Amino acid sequence: xxxxxxxxxxxxxxxxxxxxxxxxxxxxxxxxxxxxxxxxxxxxxxxxxxxxxxxxxxxxxxxxxxxxxxxxxxxxxxxxxxxxxxxxxxxxxxxxxxxxxxxxxxxxxxxxxxxxxxxxxxxxxxxxxxxxxxxxxxxxxxxxxxxxxxxxxxxxxxxxxxxxxxxxxxxxxxxxxxxxxxxxxxxxxxxxxxxxxxxxxxxxxxxxxxxxxxxxxxxxxxxxxxxxxxxxxxxxxxxxxxxxxxxx
Amino acid sequence: xxxxxxxxxxxxxxxxxxxxxxxxxxxxxxxxxxxxxxxxxxxxxxxxxxxxxxxxxxxxxxxxxxxxxxxxxxxxxxxxxxxxxxxxxxxxxxxxxxxxxxxxxxxxxxxxxxxxxxxxxxxxxxxxxxxxxxxxxxxxxxxxxxxxxxxxxxxxxxxxxxxxxxxxxxxxxxxxxxxxxxxxxxxxxxxxxx
Numbered sequence: 001x002x003x004x005x006x007x008x009x010x011x012x013x014x015x016x017x018x019x020x021x022x023x024x025x026x027x028x029x030x031x032x033x034x035x036x037x038x039x040x041x042x043x044x045x046x047x048x049x050x051x052x053x054x055x056x057x058x059x060x061x062x063x064x065x066x067x068x069x070x071x072x073x074x075x076x077x078x079x080x081x082x083x084x085x086x087x088x089x090x091x092x093x094x095x096x097x098x099x100x101x102x103x104x105x106x107x108x109x110x111x112x113x114x115x116x117x118x119x120x121x122x123x124x125x126x127x128x129x130x131x132x133x134x135x136x137x138x139x140x141x142x143x144x145x146x147x148x149x150x151x152x153x154x155x156x157x158x159x160x161x162x163x164x165x166x167x168x169x170x171x172x173x174x175x176x177x178x179x180x181x182x183x184x185x186x187x188x189x190x191x192x193x194x195x196x197x198x199x200x201x202x203x204x205x206x207x208x209x210x211x212x213x214x215x216x217x218x219x220x221x222x223x224x225x226x227x228x229x230x231x232x233x234x235x236x237x238x239x240x241x242x243x244x245x246x247x248x
Numbered sequence: 249x250x251x252x253x254x255x256x257x258x259x260x261x262x263x264x265x266x267x268x269x270x271x272x273x274x275x276x277x278x279x280x281x282x283x284x285x286x287x288x289x290x291x292x293x294x295x296x297x298x299x300x301x302x303x304x305x306x307x308x309x310x311x312x313x314x315x316x317x318x319x320x321x322x323x324x325x326x327x328x329x330x331x332x333x334x335x336x337x338x339x340x341x342x343x344x345x346x347x348x349x350x351x352x353x354x355x356x357x358x359x360x361x362x363x364x365x366x367x368x369x370x371x372x373x374x375x376x377x378x379x380x381x382x383x384x385x386x387x388x389x390x391x392x393x394x395x396x397x398x399x400x401x402x403x404x405x406x407x408x409x410x411x412x413x414x415x416x417x418x419x420x421x422x423x424x425x426x427x428x429x430x431x432x433x434x435x436x437x438x439x440x441x442x
Contacts (some may be wrong), residue, residue, distance in 0.1 A: 011415060012408060015386065017393050046389055050418075053368040054388030057277035058270060063287045171404070 119189040129165030156245035188230035217241040293318040310397035371421040379414035
């Protein structure tokens with residue numbers, strides 16, 4: 001009965017909104033009551049899930065620009081010092097846009113760098129692939145149940161590429177597929193992730209970091225983001241990318 | 249008008265408003281459930297906030313203030329008026345204690361066991377707007393009860409009871425057999441309480 005009464009206040013406790021003294025008493029109780037602590041844990045998980053699910057929508061780049069454009073003309077039409085708020089808004093939005101752009105730019109650099117790191121680290125590994133097969137019909141099913149999406153592998157007959165195998169990979173805790181191909185004795189990695197799970201918004205023309213010493217292609221198709229990277233020639237990277245685009 | 253005072257005020261607005269842009273958009277999109285309407289709502293909110301910033305007292309809660317502007321703007325929009333005319337039949341929150349429903353089952357664990365993220369977003373989407381907004385303010389914006397009270401212009405007791413009901417409704421929606429239990433009882437009614 002005591003626990004039932006307390007559970008009525010459990011959400012308020014977890015929101016940190018109980019009075020200080022009651023908070024301390026509650027704290028002590030939850031630590032020692034298996035039932036309440038289990039309930040508290042599941043509610044915390046629920047809160048966390050809502051928190052993550054609730055961060056769902058982001059303003060588009062077009063909207064940011066439109067805001068800036070719409071606010072700016074008011075500065076010229078206004079009189080006396082009334083232009084100042086409009087100008088300030090334009091500045092606010094410009095700064096916001098630039099901050100976001102720079103943040104996004106730095107985010108994309110980070111993604112490209114991590115992709116390069118994953119490529120190098122995998123090739124340096126004593127067991128670079130978890131599924132060793134040149135057969136796409138073996139490699140593709142291997143990923144089923146391991147990653148939360150499906151994708152197609154290209155037919156390589158009559159091409160200069162051969163499949164060596166695949167492995168699961170993670171980018172910023174996002175699961176993805178990592179495939180390794182051979183082209184004229186160069187190893188090429190192909191990474192596939194869910195676009196919406198990636199930490200930065202990329203475009204097909206996202207500028208690659210100048211210090212990136214590999215050739216790389218990236219594109220989005222069917223909600224998936226593909227990266228093809230390696231020290232092979234740009235033509236080979238492009239060729240493999242085209243095969244993937246056709247297969248998807 | 250004192251120029252240095254105006255500059256100070258605009259600096260303050262920039263400092264306060266810029267970090268909230270993405271959050272305000274997210275909240276607006278949840279309310280309107282439509283990208284274009286969310287954009288219009290955020291734009292109108294910024295215009296109103298700029299216009300009324302001279303009436304804002306520095307040192308008080310800017311976040312609650314601008315969220316309140318956004319919410320009031322939404323409520324007076326065509327969609328806002330439409331949703332406020334639709335309230336659940338069991339919206340007598342003042343008559344119930346703040347935590348009227350005691351949770352014995354754990355739909356949270358069911359939720360975690362199912363493919364949760366999209367399921368949860370859908371369930372939040374289906375909440376009546378007065379539940380959706382308070383849940384988002386508490387769980388996503390991590391506002392205190394006091395801030396929520398200021399944003400929604402309701403007493404803290406109402407914040408607690410409405411939040412409790414919002415959570416309960418969400419849990420009910422996430423139970424198995426949603427076709428039997430998920431749909432809240434809705435009726436045409438007044439917009440009291442919003």
